[in-house]
Amino acid sequence: MKYAIIADIHGNLEAFQVVLEDIRAQNVDHIVCLGDVVGYNANPKECLQIVRDMNIPCVKGNHDEYCSTDNPLDGFNPHAAQAVHWTRDQLSAEEKQWLRDLKYTRMAANFTMVHSTLDAPDRWGYVFDKLAAAASFPYQNTQMCFFGHTHVPVAFMRDTMVRGGTYSKFKVDPSKKYFINVGAVGQPRDNNPKCAYVVYDMSAMTIELRRLEYDIAAAQQKILAAGLPERLAERLAFGR
Ligand code: ZN
Numbered sequence: 001m002k003y004a005i006i007a008d009i010h011g012n013l014e015a016f017q018v019v020l021e022d023i024r025a026q027n028v029d030h031i032v033c034l035g036d037v038v039g040y041n042a043n044p045k046e047c048l049q050i051v052r053d054m055n056i057p058c059v060k061g062n063h064d065e066y067c068s069t070d071n072p073l074d075g076f077n078p079h080a081a082q083a084v085h086w087t088r089d090q091l092s093a094e095e096k097q098w099l100r101d102l103k104y105t106r107m108a109a110n111f112t113m114v115h116s117t118l119d120a121p122d123r124w125g126y127v128f129d130k131l132a133a134a135a136s137f138p139y140q141n142t143q144m145c146f147f148g149h150t151h152v153p154v155a156f157m158r159d160t161m162v163r164g165g166t167y168s169k170f171k172v173d174p175s176k177k178y179f180i181n182v183g184a185v186g187q188p189r190d191n192n193p194k195c196a197y198v199v200y201d202m203s204a205m206t207i208e209l210r211r212l213e214y215d216i217a218a219a220q221q222k223i224l225a226a227g228l229p230e231r232l233a234e235r236l237a238f239g240r
Pocket of ligand 1 (some may be wrong): 061063149
């Protein structure tokens with residue numbers, strides 16, 4: 001059984017379509033999404049429609065939450081806040097309801113899905129280091145948990161201690177617990193502009209990070225045409 005695990009699509013239709021094409025070519029059985037379908041880029045409705053049409057199980061991201069409510073945008077940088085306001089204007093009441101109904105965590109097969117952290121999944125903390133990963137592990141009841149939010153692919157492993165690092169492909173040790181960031185489809189931030197997602201092969205017990213080129217210029221043009229901040233277009237070219 002093969003799972004494709006995607007996160008942080010962020011309304012980037014060009015990136016999402018390339019990822020879906022690659023997923024088809026990988027003979028994947030199921031797809032799950034770790035949240036932030038909307039926010040930042042110019043096609044939130046289209047990306048949301050695809051997720052819904054394909055019945056992709058999804059957890060709630062912070063942008064899904066803020067774009068579907070009128071919650072004050074404390075803690076958002078000005079560009080992100082502007083994109084949230086813009087996205088709120090695009091989404092219908094019914095689409096917002098769908099996003100609001102998403103759960104913070106859920107199970108798929110034998111693994112856990114979360115957008116940010118397991119210790120406080122509705123507080124949107126960022127797991128960049130071992131210390132933050134160590135806080136999440138005690139709440140992880142499955143061997144594998146996949147998360148997003150930082151847009152930086154990194155794998156943490158716990159046995160007697162917590163270790164972590166970047167990865168491309170590795171074999172899972174059944175005696176260890178893993179907390180794995182799958183990178184971002186729609187706005188990579190690890191200085192690599194290629195979109196990212198993971199293929200989890202449950203028979204071979206392998207995790208593979210896939211990186212793909214997509215039409216960045218087209219996504220950028222849409223951002224500018226929508227009147228979204230220029231910075232949101234620029235950053236796609238640098239992957240940060
Ligand atoms: Zn995000």
